[in-house]
Amino acid sequence: MTTDNSLPNAPTRLVEATIRLLATSGPSEVKARSVANEAGLSTMGVYTHFGGVPELLQAVADEGFKRLATVFKRVPITDDPITDLCAMLLACRDLARNNPHLYDLMFGLSIDGRYSPSRGTMTTIADGQSEAFKATYAILVKACARLVEAKCVRKIEPEFIAPQLWSAAHGFIMLELAGHFAGMENPASQILVATCNNIVVGLGAKREKVESSTAGVIAEWTSPTEA
Structure with a gap:
């Protein structure tokens, strides 16, 4: 050594x-x-x-967001923004399932509360100071902008759409990692995609269109190769 x-x-x-x-x-x-x-x-x-260890953990969290950005970028861009957003959320879920403790750390949390050394120092979500987080989140905002530009939803600022989808995805992922959906056959479809569908419909999209776009993603989903 x-x-x-x-x-x-x-x-x-x-x-x-x-x-x-x-x-x-x-x-x-x-x-x-x-x-x-x-x-x-x-x-x-x-x-x-x-x-020290807290600062190391911040660097690890930033690396997690860089990996998530890479996964987002590997999702093919199609002519259907709804399809692309659905694929991005599924990709985020896959990254979390592949290394749940890393995903926990990215958000300054832990299901078991074991990240106490870094509490109060993580800057990823709380104050937006992490450049790695901002760069990753910007990809989601850009995807939401395509949703508006394609007139899939009402004219709404993408900055207001992105946090709704981000919150739904993150909430689902944390609950799934904690085992709350263990008895469900396909929680990604039944909960994650269904919830995000409802959000997009609430923003003005036609339900038939939304469900058609996301059904294809669910049926054919293959996780992009992780960084």
Whole structure:
């Protein structure tokens, strides 16, 4: 094991090591020593490059949003904005299911409340300071703008549509990760897509059109390759 914390890729190695630990062992294992061991660096590297574990967790959350942005961008753009939005929300759900602890961390939360070291320091949602979050969210806003431009809904500012869909998707994902839909055959279709359909219809779209557009996505959905 090397302990050369001056390596140019040391910060990236620490972030990637944290993501692996989250996926395999959960948040309780995210400590300076365990992360450094996983990255093949000395514990001091966490403090040298990030200042401490809370700041490292912020960097990991930002990496999560960068990965979500990549997944969003891999969703094919079609001539149907409703179809594209549905695919983006399903892609977000897939990313969360692939690494639920990372998704938790991206929003400064944890189902088990184990991210207490970072509480009060996460900037992803609360004050909008994370550039990674803003860049990712901008992709969703742009997709909502296409919804308005194509006259699928009433003339509404995309900035008001995006948080409605984002809230519906995030609420569904958090509940699903906590096991609340375990008894349902297809919660993504029955809850997530159905809820977002209702939002878009409420914004002025015709229900028949919305359900036709999203039905095709559900039937053919294949997750874009994750970053």
